[in-house]
Every structure is written in C-alpha cells, then in structure tokens.
Amino acid sequence: LVTGFERFGKEYSNPTERLARSFDGRTVGGEKIVGRVLPVSYRKVGTSLRLILDKEKPDVVVATGLAGGRTDVSVERVGVNAMDAQIPDNDGFSPHDAAVVKGGPAAYLSTFPCSKIVEDLRGKGVPATLSYSAGTFICNALLYHLLHYAQRRGIPKKAGFLHFPYLPTDVVSRESPFGMSKPSMSFPLMEKAVEVAVLDCLHGSTKSHGSRSQGIGG
Numbered sequence: 001l002v003t004g005f006e007r008f009g010k011e012y013s014n015p016t017e018r019l020a021r022s023f024d025g026r027t028v029g030g031e032k033i034v035g036r037v038l039p040v041s042y043r044k045v046g047t048s049l050r051l052i053l054d055k056e057k058p059d060v061v062v063a064t065g066l067a068g069g070r071t072d073v074s075v076e077r078v079g080v081n082a083m084d085a086q087i088p089d090n091d092g093f094s095p096h097d098a099a100v101v102k103g104g105p106a107a108y109l110s111t112f113p114c115s116k117i118v119e120d121l122r123g124k125g126v127p128a129t130l131s132y133s134a135g136t137f138i139c140n141a142l143l144y145h146l147l148h149y150a151q152r153r154g155i156p157k158k159a160g161f162l163h164f165p166y167l168p169t170d171v172v173s174r175e176s177p178f179g180m181s182k183p184s185m186s187f188p189l190m191e192k193a194v195e196v197a198v199l200d201c202l203h204g205s206t207k208s209h210g211s212r213s214q215g216i217g218g
C-alpha cells in the first residue's frame, strides 16, 4: 500500500496525492501496489486508514506526505502519540496537547528498514536523510495509527513514512523573505524514492535477516 495526502492549508498542491494515484495498480518487485489518498483530518485519518488496511491487508505500507521546506526525502523513524496543530486541518480542527490514541504508548518506531532506505536512496541519486520527527500534524498521526494497528494486528509487517519537499512548480512563485526559493524535488525523483522504499521492504521480508545484516554500509 502506498498512501498520499490531499491538499491542505495554503499549499498549492500535494505531490503525495499524485504519488498515491500514480502507484495505484502498478507492480513493483512483482507485487501489486494499491495507492490511496487520505484526508488531512485528525478525526478521519485513523478510520480511513483502518478501513483500507482491513480490506487490503497489505504486507508493506509506504505512507507519504508533504513537508514543504524540507530539503530532501525524510525517512521517518518514529511516530509519537501527540497532536499539536500549528495550522488547522482540512476540517478546521486544531488540537493541542492531545494524544493520537488515548492511553497508547508514547511512540512507535517505524518497522520498515529506515537506514537501508536512506542508504539506497542516496545510492540511486535521491537526496535523503533519516528523520526523528514527523512533526505533530496529520502525517505523524497517520504514522502513529499505522504502527499502532501493525503492532496489534501483525499487518503490515513493514510500515513507515516518507516526507517529501515541494515540487519545483510549487516553489517558483513562492519566494522566501531572503529572495531564495524553497527547496524542491522533481516528481520522477519522488516516484523513484517510493519505488526504492517499497523494494527495500519487500527484499527485507523475503530474504533472510542474515543476508541483510551482511549488506554494505550499515
């Protein structure tokens, strides 16, 4: 499963909506991909995700979202049990000091191979870094819901989140106060990133751990 998000706030577009649509129905590493677009809503995102997971029962979930201003693909390592909105979500809701799941653990670690994904993305010419915060907006809430579900149901086996920079077309008219454009990434590079992440998840689940731990880098 590859998920993206609809447009939100003052953003011109959300490249991850396009990513989810573009991957829907594709085959990657011999596996069929389902692509779904999720609502930018604290109240709806968990339910929407659960409906998809119950129906599709995916082995792997690569969730994606826009993090305008970030310089490269952020491979998110952790989802925290906190909702603190800096802007209202698409329902006009701005929670503060709230839990994603009441009584849930403070945080979950992503179960996809974060470091390997970063290494492989760079190896394939896609700028990427490991990130230890997906923020406290909807993307983090989604990651938390996803890992919470996986922890309880055992599905998906591998799950994580990629945050993407703006598209080049969305920054050319978005000058910063210093006259510099915001960082951006082309859509084909974003597609490459999702593909690499999916492949790394699939390889990890089909090959023995022994062969993985002997991989280059580490």
Ligand code: PCA
Pocket (backbone or CB within 6 Å): 005, 006, 008, 014, 016, 040, 064, 065, 066, 067, 134, 135, 136, 137, 138, 139, 140
């Ligand atoms: N980015 C936002 C929400 C939806 C999206 O694409 C976030 O980082 O939380």
